[in-house]
Amino acid sequence: MTFDSKKFIALAIVLCAAGIFSYTFLHAAVYTANPDDLDSGIAPAGMPAALLSDAATSSAEAGVPVRLRIPKIGVDANVVDVGLGKTGNMAVPYTFTDVGWYRYGPKPGQVGSAVIDGHVDNGLGTPAVFINLTRLEPGDDLYIDTKAGETLHFKVEETAAYAVADVPLQKVFNRNDMPRLTLITCEGTWEPGQKMYDERRVVYAVLQSS
């Protein structure tokens, strides 16, 4: 092996290592979510066409949420709209600093459960936007800023932790008695085989005034 060919091989190895380093860093530290959990663009099955059309254009409407503020735990986060992941689960935001509003459900302030999810940590173990969601208690204040410049005030009504399989999806997504806001994040123990935590923290809040 000549000296030049050794250097060529060394350069190739360095470039490969740099590529793996960059991919791992970006994936783990910046783009937190598993690709299957990101918005797939798949519409929910059985949803009326009119509502699908409304959801598809909702990000351009004035009433959509743009910011979530939770003073007690220091959250002041950008809100992005999300749909479904490839597995049919509610999709999650691309980054660990944003939160995701489920665009196929009600907007905050409308009658029904507006649902917002957020990461608890990223792939390097860095605390994410909802790391302190467990500290919320009934009576705590949540605020949503909308694209129209309106601020909606919600108060926490209840918080609960559930095993993943036991999350009451109808309660989380489909209570249509009053304007509600539901926050959800991960909790519990990491399941390496499933690459997820085994519990979910859910915070239920109701609209106070706008």
Place this chain on the structure above:
Amino acid sequence: MSLKKHIAIALTAIGLLAGGAVASAQTTTDTTGVTASTTTTGTTATPGTPNTGAGGDAAANWAILAVTGIVVIGGVAYLMRKPQVQ
């Protein structure tokens, strides 16, 4: 070949293998039991539970960053060194 070069090659091989394994694992399709119902109740379709954490992979990711970082630094140092005069 010197001992240093043997070590450098071994580190490089470990870095590439480990990096490839993690990169592959991170793009594996999630086939867990958290399936979505996506049924329609009232006017809202109900999705499944979101997966909002990734911290369990932190140790593996940090290991990959450390190993590949060492490989890059060591490799650059190797490439930058001046040939020794015999």
